Amino acid sequence: xxxxxxxxxxxxxxxxxxxxxVVSGILNVIAEELHISTALAGQMITAYSLAFAIxxxxxxxxxxxMERKQVLVGSLAVFILGCLVSFASAxxxxxxxxxxxxxxxxxxxxxxxxxxxxxxxPADKMGGAIGTVILG
Numbered sequence: 001x002x003x004x005x006x007x008x009x010x011x012x013x014x015x016x017x018x019x020x021x022v023v024s025g026i027l028n029v030i031a032e033e034l035h036i037s038t039a040l041a042g043q044m045i046t047a048y049s050l051a052f053a054i055x056x057x058x059x060x061x062x063x064x065x066m067e068r069k070q071v072l073v074g075s076l077a078v079f080i081l082g083c084l085v086s087f088a089s090a091x092x093x094x095x096x097x098x099x100x101x102x103x104x105x106x107x108x109x110x111x112x113x114x115x116x117x118x119x120x121x122p123a124d125k126m127g128g129a130i131g132t133v134i135l136g
Contacts, residue, residue, distance in 0.1 A: 002121055005116075005120055006117055006132050006133065009113040009117055009136070010132050010135060012072070012076060012136070013109070013110055013134070015079075016106035016109050016110065017106065017136070019048075019083065019106065020103070028041075045099075047096050048099045048100070051099070051101070051103030051104045052107040053107075059107075060108055063112075068119075071108065072112050072113065075106075075108040075109040078105040079101075082102040082105060086099065086102065113133055114134075117133050
């Protein structure tokens with residue numbers, strides 16, 4: 001049963017991490033649709049990464065007293081909200097904000113998933129379980 005949880009956490013990591021990489025493949029399309037340069041569209045990758053790097057530790061520290069399950073579900077809910085905002089955005093500024101939301105929520109999910117999987121499995125299986133989640 002614990003294996004199932006490890007795989008579910010890995011799937012969540014795959015789901016959230018994919019949003020970071022998919023933009024790089026469609027930068028030209030985004031730039032054309034928003035009538036901006038490809039370089040400016042590429043700043044969305046930077047915004048995601050900065051929100052991941054700066055926002056994650058701040059949010060994780062604020063949520064440290066909450067149950068892990070609540071934080072995982074909350075970060076996925078915020079992530080889905082960010083995806084919906086990204087999907088509906090027709091302006092560069094809105095898309096940039098949605099990318100920041102996606103970056104921070106993805107980072108929070110990853111950190112909490114790694115912490116959760118470390119507590120789910122016995123010490124001798126921890127390396128494999130963490131590797132499975134990271135593989136996601």
